[in-house]
Amino acid sequence: MSSEQVETLAWFHPGCDRHTAESLLLHNGVDGTYLLRPSSKPGDYALSVRCDSSVKHYLLTWIGTSYKFGFGEFESVEDLLHYFQNSPLIGSESGQLTELKFPYPRVVDEPNIYDTILIQAESIATEDLTREPDFSINSREGFLTKLGDNFKTWKKRWFVLQKNELRYHKDKSDKTPIRALNLDECSECRRDSSHKGKFNVFRMVFRWRTFYMYATTEQDCNDWVSLINWRLTKHASSKQTMDHRC
Secondary structure, three states: OOHHHHHHOOOEOOOOOHHHHHHHHHHHOOOOEEEEEEOOOOOOEEEEEEEOOEEEEEEEEEOOOOEEEOOEEEOOHHHHHHHHHOOOEEEOOOOOEEEOOEEOOOOOOOOOOOOOOOOOOOOOOOOOOOOOOOOOOOOEEEEEEEEOOOOOOEEEEEEEEEOOEEEEEOOOOOOOOOEEEEHHHEEEEEEEOOOOOOOOEEEEEEOOEEEEEEOOOHHHHHHHHHHHHHHHHHHHHHHHHHHHHO
């Protein structure tokens, strides 16, 4: 058996990266839709899963004689396929469980129907067409423990990062957030060691307040900080480009 056998699965997407997987699943999938793709780590694979309004990614590793997925080990592609066909529940460090329900096929049937062109498109004057659209789908969600502003107590909140907004809710089931933070107004996001006895803390600095949060693991903390800083860097670069044009 070789690692390439997993690439014969109908829901393996050979040219798909993390960004593309998130776009496909968020736009076309529902909760529990999943696909397999190459990982950024050579030789490994990533399972991307639609969960609520975000996409989570899990590592599938070839260890020479079998596939390792979480605590499970599969000696053949048939064993792996049987596992996924039984709609297993998988969970992340945040404690959120997701049922794998619908594999996203690599080949999707397209109806042979097209609109008829009635007029020839002409060049028209529009607003700045050189402005690049924002294609990013940098979504993430999970529990973080946040320091209160008035009473300085730590409370667990459900955080959702989508596009350029970080929202936090009292718990996961609440649809209305307690607050929505516009990352355009954030000047800094970095690890923080000023709180004695608290680990995996990071801070977000706004002109009107500094927010402190901590994650359950160092990896989770680093992932939040990296993703937020990626967004801040992207915004700063976009703003610099616009200022230069002006």
